[in-house]
Amino acid sequence: MESDGLAALYAFDGKRVGGLKTLVNADVPDADLLALLPGPHEIAATWVLKARLDAGLLGEAAQQEVCAHLRHLTEPDAILHLLQMVQHAPFASVDDVCPFLTHKRTLVRVWALDALARLAPDEAAPLIEAALDDPSAAMRARARALANRALRQTLLDVGHDLFCHVWGQDYAGMRNGGKQPIYTVNRANQRGALLGYGSMADGTASQPQISQSWHRLGQSAVCFMTKVHGRL
Numbered sequence: 001m002e003s004d005g006l007a008a009l010y011a012f013d014g015k016r017v018g019g020l021k022t023l024v025n026a027d028v029p030d031a032d033l034l035a036l037l038p039g040p041h042e043i044a045a046t047w048v049l050k051a052r053l054d055a056g057l058l059g060e061a062a063q064q065e066v067c068a069h070l071r072h073l074t075e076p077d078a079i080l081h082l083l084q085m086v087q088h089a090p091f092a093s094v095d096d097v098c099p100f101l102t103h104k105r106t107l108v109r110v111w112a113l114d115a116l117a118r119l120a121p122d123e124a125a126p127l128i129e130a131a132l133d134d135p136s137a138a139m140r141a142r143a144r145a146l147a148n149r150a151l152r153q154t155l156l157d158v159g160h161d162l163f164c165h166v167w168g169q170d171y172a173g174m175r176n177g178g179k180q181p182i183y184t185v186n187r188a189n190q191r192g193a194l195l196g197y198g199s200m201a202d203g204t205a206s207q208p209q210i211s212q213s214w215h216r217l218g219q220s221a222v223c224f225m226t227k228v229h230g231r232l
Contacts, residue, residue: 006032012044020044024051030062037069038078046073046081053085063089071096076105083111086118094120101127110142117146125150 005028008019030052036045049066052058058066063085070082070092079100086092092115100112113131117124124146131143 006036009033009036009041009044009048012041012047014043017047020047021051023048024055024057030058034062034065034069037066038072038074042073042078043075043081046078050081050085053088058089060089064091067091067093067096071099076103076108079103080105080108080111083108083115086115090118092119094123106136106138110136110138113139114142114146117149121150 005026006023008022011019030049033045033049036042039045046066049058049062053063066082066085067089068091070079073079073082082092083097083100086097094116097112097115097119100108101116103109103112113124113127117128128143128146128150131139132147134140134143
């Protein structure tokens with residue numbers, strides 16, 4: 001019976017998750033867990049759903065359905081679980097995520113920003129930049145991670161050759177067996193590299209493969225490097 005299969009879930013005391021772990025691989029349909037949303041067992045149900053997603057056991061249909069419940073949840077822990085799921089299941093609505101950016105609980109705000117960055121990067125970019133100076137250490141850490149992610153993706157977008165150019169690699173030094181570091185930062189070009197590559201030292205044109213989304217998040221990466229490492 002459904003009640004027997006979910007006994008461990010109903011017994012959840014809000015702290016010990018040992019019983020919930022048994023449900024991750026248990027023969028309990030996702031639909032039975034989804035049926036508990038929203039409700040008094042939403043924290044436990046979302047914990048199991050997230051664990052199944054992390055283990056690759058939650059189907060796409062269930063991922064879409066669970067994200068649709070985000071706006072209806074009331075428990076901060078349950079909201080947090082769903083926001084964290086957006087990393088692997090980007091089916092939440094931006095309109096449902098945005099209200100949690102000002103939630104009273106810090107971790108909910110942190111993961112709301114992370115979710116927004118994955119769903120609507122352009123919209124998230126200025127918030128990431130502002131979050132680099134947030135009073136919360138957790139928010140600053142997440143903002144740095146998002147800025148780094150944007151930077152990595154931008155470098156993938158533009159390709160290795162342009163990366164080497166704008167970051168000032170000394171090709172001659174490397175060819176001659178010199179001890180020049182592989183990537184020597186050329187500060188005059190570094191900002192251009194992250195802000196859209198529109199005006200390079202050699203006059204090369206903007207690179208069309210760089211999306212506006214990552215262009216904006218690249219600006220947050222510049223802010224990250226400036227404020228955290230002081231490199232620009």
